[in-house]
Amino acid sequence: MTALPIKSIFILAWRNLWRNHRRTLIMLAAITVGAWAMIFMTALMRGMVDDMLLNGIRDLPGEVQIHHPEYRDDPSINNSLGAADEQLVSVMEQPPVTAWTQRVRVPAVISSERESRGVTLIGIDPASETDVGFDAEDVKQGRFLIDADDKGIIIGAKMAERLETRLGKRIVIMSQDPDNNIADRGFRIVGIYKAKLASLEEMYVYAGIGTVQKLLKMDGQVSEIAITGDDYRKVDAWYPRIKQAAGDDKQVLPWYEADSYLGSMLAVMDGFVLVWMVVVFLAMSFGLVNTLIMAVFERVREIGLMLALGMRPATILSQILMESFLLLLIGLLIGNTLAILTIMPLQDGIDISIVAEGMEMMGTSSMLYPALKLQDVILANAVVLILGIITSVLPAWRASRYDPIEALNKN
Amino acid sequence: MSSIVCKDLRKTFQQGDETITGLDHVSIEIAEGGFVCLSGPSGSGKTTLLNAIGGLDTPDSGEVTIGSTRIDQLSKGELADMRLNKLGFVFQAYNLIPVLTAQENVEFVMQVRGVSAEERAKLSRSILQEVGLAGMEGRRPSQLSGGQQQRVAVARAIVSQPALILADEPTANLDTHSSAQLMDLFVKLNEHHKITFVIATHDVRVMRYAKRLIKMQDGKIVSDELQEQQPMAV
Numbered sequence: 304m305t306a307l308p309i310k311s312i313f314i315l316a317w318r319n320l321w322r323n324h325r326r327t328l329i330m331l332a333a334i335t336v337g338a339w340a341m342i343f344m345t346a347l348m349r350g351m352v353d354d355m356l357l358n359g360i361r362d363l364p365g366e367v368q369i370h371h372p373e374y375r376d377d378p379s380i381n382n383s384l385g386a387a388d389e390q391l392v393s394v395m396e397q398p399p400v401t402a403w404t405q406r407v408r409v410p411a412v413i414s415s416e417r418e419s420r421g422v423t424l425i426g427i428d429p430a431s432e433t434d435v436g437f438d439a440e441d442v443k444q445g446r447f448l449i450d451a452d453d454k455g456i457i458i459g460a461k462m463a464e465r466l467e468t469r470l471g472k473r474i475v476i477m478s479q480d481p482d483n484n485i486a487d488r489g490f491r492i493v494g495i496y497k498a499k500l501a502s503l504e505e506m507y508v509y510a511g512i513g514t515v516q517k518l519l520k521m522d523g524q525v526s527e528i529a530i531t532g533d534d535y536r537k538v539d540a541w542y543p544r545i546k547q548a549a550g551d552d553k554q555v556l557p558w559y560e561a562d563s564y565l566g567s568m569l570a571v572m573d574g575f576v577l578v579w580m581v582v583v584f585l586a587m588s589f590g591l592v593n594t595l596i597m598a599v600f601e602r603v604r605e606i607g608l609m610l611a612l613g614m615r616p617a618t619i620l621s622q623i624l625m626e627s628f629l630l631l632l633i634g635l636l637i638g639n640t641l642a643i644l645t646i647m648p649l650q651d652g653i654d655i656s657i658v659a660e661g662m663e664m665m666g667t668s669s670m671l672y673p674a675l676k677l678q679d680v681i682l683a684n685a686v687v688l689i690l691g692i693i694t695s696v697l698p699a700w701r702a703s704r705y706d707p708i709e710a711l712n713k714n
Numbered sequence: 715m716s717s718i719v720c721k722d723l724r725k726t727f728q729q730g731d732e733t734i735t736g737l738d739h740v741s742i743e744i745a746e747g748g749f750v751c752l753s754g755p756s757g758s759g760k761t762t763l764l765n766a767i768g769g770l771d772t773p774d775s776g777e778v779t780i781g782s783t784r785i786d787q788l789s790k791g792e793l794a795d796m797r798l799n800k801l802g803f804v805f806q807a808y809n810l811i812p813v814l815t816a817q818e819n820v821e822f823v824m825q826v827r828g829v830s831a832e833e834r835a836k837l838s839r840s841i842l843q844e845v846g847l848a849g850m851e852g853r854r855p856s857q858l859s860g861g862q863q864q865r866v867a868v869a870r871a872i873v874s875q876p877a878l879i880l881a882d883e884p885t886a887n888l889d890t891h892s893s894a895q896l897m898d899l900f901v902k903l904n905e906h907h908k909i910t911f912v913i914a915t916h917d918v919r920v921m922r923y924a925k926r927l928i929k930m931q932d933g934k935i936v937s938d939e940l941q942e943q944q945p946m947a948v
């Protein structure tokens with residue numbers, strides 16, 4: 304089959320593009336702004352959701368959790384695990400796993416001289432805990448735990464208020480050992496922490512894991528093992544290895560299953576990003592289609608001429624699609640550059656504390672770090688390019704179907 | 715190979731409620747190597763007949779045969795290939811692609827046919843020189859006069875020496891001197907390369923070059939005469 308070489312199609316398309324400078328520049332501006340809006344806004348939204356998810360995963364804690372199979376239904380001391388064995392530890396020491404920790408987590412009652420409250424007592428190993436769960440920087444008064452056998456306890460600021468107690472005072476923790484005997488013990492409050500969510504401050508108290516195990520006669524047992532890798536999105540790549548090493552008698556869950564709300568947030572966000580991009584594209588596509596229809600309309604006679612000379616409709620079609628492709632490509636190039644240039648200076652975070660007060664409820668910080676993800680940039684470009692070409696097919700196809708003689712004699 | 719046979723061609727156009735007759739039972743035979751002029755008043759059907767012969771328009775009834783091919787029975791794609799490979803066109807109203815230079819316009823059809831770049835450049839330059847446009851190869855149509863544009867169109871039609879050239883008012887915008895030059899070139903191509911020419915024209919100067927003069931009126935052939943070619947003295 305005879306066809307115009309691609310190089311000639313390119314030349315025709317390129318020259319036709321610059322025939323009407325003004326229109327092409329307006330269209331380029333629209334594509335540029337569209338691409339910029341897609342990438343820039345997505346980076347902000349991603350930053351916000353990333354922050355929420357990272358906070359959420361820290362509260363779980365861990366990207367992957369190992370429990371006794373019944374623990375999640377009945378988080379009692381009887382549903383504990385043996386500490387991680389050598390095989391499991393060796394898997395957890397391999398990248399991309401970055402940190403892991405073991406915890407005891409039991410229901411307890413905390414009493415001051417004035418008040419009592421139900422809480423969850425968490426026994427932690429301070430050395431490994433801070434990379435996975437509790438953030439030592441949240442301790443606003445006093446100090447963090449020193450080691451697993453620290454005799455102190457850390458409680459939330461709100462809890463201190465409720466118990467009408469303060470740093471340095473003693474409280475009593477009461478719980479049940481595996482034989483259902485009451486076990487209690489006095490702790491000195493060595494630290495008071497602030498959480499992003501005030502309600503969490505009333506929910507958790509932290510003590511050394513060794514001290515808690517001794518109190519509850521747990522004999523080295525733990526309630527959970529929490530493991531974190533380098534990217535919460537890529538947990539699927541490594542959590543099966545953990546599962547295998549942990550054995551069938553334990554429940555191993557990635558974060559999105561451990562907290563299905565968090566899990567759905569990621570999926571919702573991915574969907575939202577796509578919807579956002581398509582909406583921006585739709586706004587832009589009206590301009591694109593109009594431009595192409597006008598461009599085709601202005602050129603009816605020369606399209607007629609080409610057809611009359613024996614050019615196949617496919618050649619006309621590809622020439623107009625090429626024109627649209629070039630337009631999209633240039634617009635995307637500028638749009639991407641602009642997006643990266645505007646995101647870069649914001650890498651150190653945008654202070655949104657003025658508007659953030661209401662949002663702390665949702666678990667976000669007062670600093671917003673835009674997260675520019677390659678996959679989002681690729682998605683934005685793919686949406687513009689693919690949908691852009693698809694929208695161009697109609698005007699291009701119509702042009703290629705002209706009757707040569709009618710088109711040639713159009714005035 | 716390039717003889718033309720039209721049998722009982724009819725073509726009507728619908729314009730609102732009105733039916734306009736473009737061709738009214740036209741039959742002609744043009745032998746290979748012919749040099750034919752179609753003349754007649756405006757609206758007599760010259761362009762319509764050229765379009766039917768060139769496979770640009772299908773008649774309502776009748777047959778068109780070029781060489782051994784019934785072109786009224788070809789598909790659109792086959793017609794396009796025939797126009798591309800066998801015919802050279804000079805259209806009455808619109809001929810050049812505005813974004814291409816004179817030379818690129820001349821090369822355009824050759825390019826689609828797959829002629830090598832070197833060959834194209836050589837041929838197009840020499841043909842542009844022949845039609846008197848040496849030095850204007852790089853100009854866009856908008857930078858050329860109407861007559862110069864017309865000559866570029868002629869150059870494109872003849873550059874690859876097709877079997878048949880259909881020219882609709884090729885001298886419309888040319889002065890006497892350029893017209894004569896162009897017609898001399900046509901005669902030369904006709905004699906040396908056996909290219910068949912069918913030329914629609916109002917121009918009596920052009921008609922004098924014809925070996926055969928066909929007069930049309932109201933879509934009918936009213937006279938069809940062989941004549942002695944009488945090139946103008948330049």
Ligand SMILES: Nc1ncnc2c1ncn2[C@@H]1O[C@H](COP(=O)(O)OP(=O)(O)OP(=O)(O)O)[C@@H](O)[C@H]1O
Nearest residue numbers: 727729734735736755756757758759760761762763
């Ligand atoms: N697409 C069309 N729609 C309607 N009528 C048409 C169309 N094409 C041609 N006609 C009519 O058909 C008749 C023959 O037209 P044609 O173009 O063949 O004349 P012509 O001899 O080439 O005239 P001219 O010397 O002005 O070019 C005219 O009456 C014209 O108005």
Ligand SMILES: [Mg+2]
Nearest residue numbers: 760761806882
């Ligand atoms: Mg005409």
